[in-house]
Amino acid sequence: xxxxxxxxxxxxxxxxxxxxxxxxxxxxxxxxxxxxxxxxxxxxxxxxxxxxxxxxxxxxxxxxxxxxxxxxxxxxxxxxxxxxxxxxxxxxxxxxxxxxxxxxxxxxxxxxxxxxxxxxxxxxxxxxxxxxxxxxxxxxxxxxxxxxxxxxxxxxxxxxxxxxxxxxxxxxxxxxxxxxxxxxxxxxxxxxxxxxxxxxxxxxxxxxxxxxxxxxxxxxxxxxxxxxxxxxxxxxxxxxxxxxxxxxxxxxxxxxxxxxxx
Amino acid sequence: xxxxxxxxxxxxxxxxxxxxxxxxxxxxxxxxxxxxxxxxxxxxxxxxxxxxxxxxxxxxxxxxxxxxxxxxxxxxxxxxxxxxxxxxxxxxxxxxxxxxxxxxxxxxxxxxxxxxxxxxxxxxxxxxxxxxxxxxxxxxxxxxxxxxxxxxxxxxxxxxxxxxxxxxxxxxxxxxxxxxxxxxxxxxxxxxxxxxxxxxxxxxxxxxxxxxxxxxxxxxxxxxxxxxxxxxxxxxxxxxxxxxxxxxxxxxxxxxxxxxxxxxxxxxxxxxxxx
Numbered sequence: 001x002x003x004x005x006x007x008x009x010x011x012x013x014x015x016x017x018x019x020x021x022x023x024x025x026x027x028x029x030x031x032x033x034x035x036x037x038x039x040x041x042x043x044x045x046x047x048x049x050x051x052x053x054x055x056x057x058x059x060x061x062x063x064x065x066x067x068x069x070x071x072x073x074x075x076x077x078x079x080x081x082x083x084x085x086x087x088x089x090x091x092x093x094x095x096x097x098x099x100x101x102x103x104x105x106x107x108x109x110x111x112x113x114x115x116x117x118x119x120x121x122x123x124x125x126x127x128x129x130x131x132x133x134x135x136x137x138x139x140x141x142x143x144x145x146x147x148x149x150x151x152x153x154x155x156x157x158x159x160x161x162x163x164x165x166x167x168x169x170x171x172x173x174x175x176x177x178x179x180x181x182x183x184x185x186x187x188x189x190x191x192x193x194x195x196x197x198x199x200x201x202x203x204x205x206x207x208x209x210x211x212x213x214x215x216x217x218x219x220x221x222x223x224x225x226x227x228x229x230x231x232x233x234x235x236x237x238x239x240x241x242x243x244x245x246x247x248x249x250x251x252x253x254x255x256x257x258x259x260x261x262x
Numbered sequence: 263x264x265x266x267x268x269x270x271x272x273x274x275x276x277x278x279x280x281x282x283x284x285x286x287x288x289x290x291x292x293x294x295x296x297x298x299x300x301x302x303x304x305x306x307x308x309x310x311x312x313x314x315x316x317x318x319x320x321x322x323x324x325x326x327x328x329x330x331x332x333x334x335x336x337x338x339x340x341x342x343x344x345x346x347x348x349x350x351x352x353x354x355x356x357x358x359x360x361x362x363x364x365x366x367x368x369x370x371x372x373x374x375x376x377x378x379x380x381x382x383x384x385x386x387x388x389x390x391x392x393x394x395x396x397x398x399x400x401x402x403x404x405x406x407x408x409x410x411x412x413x414x415x416x417x418x419x420x421x422x423x424x425x426x427x428x429x430x431x432x433x434x435x436x437x438x439x440x441x442x443x444x445x446x447x448x449x450x451x452x453x454x455x456x457x458x459x460x461x462x463x464x465x466x467x468x469x470x471x472x473x474x475x476x477x478x479x480x481x482x483x484x485x486x487x488x489x490x491x492x493x494x495x496x497x498x499x500x501x502x503x504x505x506x507x508x509x510x511x512x513x514x515x516x517x518x519x520x521x522x523x524x525x526x527x528x529x530x531x532x533x534x535x536x537x
Contacts, residue, residue, distance in 0.1 A: 057436050076442055083440045089433045093455040093532040102451065106441045134532050 005031035010063030023049045025215035038193045038201035046216025047194045082151030086163040088143035090135040097131040121149040141172035210250040220250045320502040328502035344487040352411025353472040364423025389413045414475035415468035422464025426457030462526045
């Protein structure tokens with residue numbers, strides 16, 4: 001399999017070299033074409049920083065990031081990555097449909113083509129009847145669906161998702177997770193998914209990269225060898241629980257439970 | 263025949279119900295004019311009882327007659343035009359400068375650090391007190407009065423522009439950056455629409471202040487405009503004209519404010535169906 005994202009001994013430091021904060025130290029990771037890779041770790045382990053380095057929203061202090069053999073900057077210019085943040089960041093003055101069209105407007109896609117693609121995405125996310133609504137008329141889950149549709153608008157090869165379901169309730173979260181898998185299977189987009197939730201990571205991913213904090217490092221990469229498609233019943237499989245335990249162990253969630261808060 | 267009458271009365275009865283519903287739902291539309299009529303009657307009554315001469319307190323009818331006379335002979339329209347011109351010119355200049363300087367300050371923290379102490383200091387000066395200085399330097403006239411309107415309305419619009427543009431969250435900027443949007447695209451597709459609601463708050467205050475600024479300045483030294491007319495009417499002991507002028511000023515101010523409010527509703531339409 002081809003590697004679409006290569007991260008080679010990347011470090012990132014905020015502030016001055018002497019008293020700055022080291023967000024990432026010597027992180028190496030490759031993301032394969034078409035895979036669903038989750039990054040999991042406690043707060044402050046640099047997951048979001050890593051995502052922003054790939055999106056060219058930050059620059060590494062050391063090391064190299066390449067996307068399809070391009071620099072992050074070239075990849076950004078070529079619009080190879082779509083981004084979904086934790087908050088939907090929709091433009092409240094645009095209807096759902098026009099929010100989805102925004103990236104295409106910026107790239108200069110002609111109006112007819114923009115509308116066609118927005119319709120396609122609205123159908124993909126089952127949002128068609130909400131096309132003319134404004135964001136504030138939608139629930140949080142729906143807003144995040146619109147954000148996903150928008151990120152897919154220029155058919156990026158890679159979807160970078162920074163805790164996209166973190167602010168949603170558990171039920172919505174699971175539903176959107178399943179929908180995301182469906183979209184992933186249909187579009188064959190590569191997904192790099194940052195999350196706090198062990199269950200979510202195991203249910204969705206091909207591989208889970210476990211990170212540890214201060215300074216952020218990749219602790220382990222765990223292959224999730226569960227069959228696909230993955231219906232809800234996947235939780236009945238012993239292997240699901242084994243993997244869950246494995247990820248929890250890599251996160252040191254279960255060591256010395258009494259001091260877990262440290 | 264009876265049948266016909268019965269049907270007719272049923273229909274009337276329905277209309278009556280509809281009217282009574284309408285009154286219940288829009289009670290303010292009924293009560294506001296009623297209150298006005300009562301106030302006017304009370305006004306007439308006070309004068310009738312106390313026998314005030316009209317230069318102290320004219321009756322509503324005398325005011326209305328003065329208004330109609332002075333409107334028809336062109337005096338009120340002439341001064342209204344002058345005042346509107348001053349407000350329009352002063353406010354427009356203020357609008358353009360506040361929006362552009364505000365945007366520049368919002369984008370450049372260094373510039374803001376340098377300029378803001380002076381800006382705040384100028385706010386401590388009662389602008390109208392600069393009037394005599396302006397007379398010495400550039401004489402009197404509508405354009406000079408407009409200049410005062412600019413000075414008084416500038417600051418609130420400036421502050422709201424800065425607050426509006428600064429209020430754009432970092433994630434939105436990152437999003438635009440991820441699209442490799444140009445500075446112009448960030449400006450038109452993100453900053454302007456995002457800042458508009460706050461900006462309009464400043465515009466509403468700015469319009470109101472422009473009116474106050476212009477009228478005060480006209481009262482003090484102008485030879486034209488509604489403020490001048492107030493002064494003139496006072497000097498001539500033409501109190502009905504004084505009342506009529508205040509009335510025209512109020513209607514003008516309400517008109518200007520409503521224009522802004524309507525524009526705001528039309529432009530910021532995404533906030534209209536707010537829950």
